[in-house]
Amino acid sequence: MPRTVTAGADHSRESLAAVKWAASEAARRGLPLRLLHVREAAPAVSASLTGSEGAGWPYGGPQLAAQALRARHPGLEVETDDVPGRPAEVLCAAAKDQELLVLGSRGLGRLAGFLLGSVSLSVIARSTTPVVLVRAEDTSSEREWQTSGDVVVGVDTSQPCDAVLEFAFAHAERHGLEMRALHSWRLSPIFVGDPTGAMLSVQTELDTLTNESLTEALAPWREKFPGVRVTEQCRLGHPAHDLVEASLDAGLLVVGRKERYSAPGVHIGSVAHAVLHHSKTAVAVVPHA
Template structure:
């Protein structure tokens, strides 16, 4: 099937913000935008409108994507907007929709009074099961910076694990930077030896040696990618401390944060990973989760 930038749309402010971001992404990628609206036969909206029958609820659900599609076509001329309505469980339908998405985009609610996401059960389930990239977009804040007309695009931020670098993850981040005409900031976190646990003062010379080695490892991983994408301005940040904290901090100046999720096909089930989980809930920029082997 042809690739599309796909967004899950339920009419909420979060999903509408995601749809606007997805339209900008579709324009950059020169792909159609598909709005996927999931209608559950189960009486999910009854708590809000207990007197509505199933036919009335479905008519209300049908109205959402039609209205959104019209607004998106007007706001983003030239983007081919498609609408698909599916009956089923949202997490299952959207995970299936991700197979043909490049990427799948979902909305997340910002935390009141502070930066971050409230990632609902549907969003987490899709991120954990999808085998294509999924982008989480907040309703609050500036989610622009993906349009090629922006004079000074904010950097794309990539979280890099030098012990297990993955081509799919790194390639996605470089391509995102190229699409935006943006720089790529690569963030790597490493831990100092546990001096405090043993009551010892920090060994500054040893820390410097470890830091130099970690920075060299980052450069070595990125060397072939710099050659493959010579037009991308790459900034390497190898920092002591928790990678999640550094990525959340970097998200304040980013157009997109790119993190990975290892695909695990085992009886133990799926696993998002602690760094990705923390970034999903606390980053202030859109977050792309790229699954990889």
């Protein structure tokens, strides 16, 4: 069975943005698209409440949605599913071992980022598949918006990030985009306000070391994706702030999320959490070991 690109589908404008983004991406990858609508109510109750088969779906119903997307992307295979259950659980289960899960989220305006609901947060924290969160504004026009703007990837050189880099490089190559690899680092508090000048020396040394670490992390992926033009950005700063700033003119922002197998609750990491709330563009969260 081929891997699929799965999109969470409902009647909202945010979901429509996600469906359009997912359809374009599935067509680019040559993969089937699965539109998944999750009903929390039991079928009998749901039918009596909605009053029509198409309620809750973009484009007025599953068949109309599939037809509209096939017309937009000739040759695209579209599957529609209407599944009862808890949304976060159903979405995570459906995306397991699949290519990609795409969700929509309401934007908070030009000066803010995403309105991150509990379902999206739970899915992002638990999914073993990369999750892309799309703002409704991103597909407000008919243009293929994700082909404009480069790919920005946050790189943490202190831990393995191959899955994150592979996703970012592959997306950049697939869409013919340039890529910016951003690593931000901070000085230890003991050097802040140091009057002896030791801070300047330490900062210079750390700047050299972090630049070398970033270049080393990128080297095998540059070799694997020689057609992708990469700009390295290594700076003294805060990762979340710098990534949000970089998202202003980006087509996609890619961040990692360390998989946690025993920690209770919802954990996505402070940087990913901040980026998801404040990014100005679509965000891909890639789980890694």
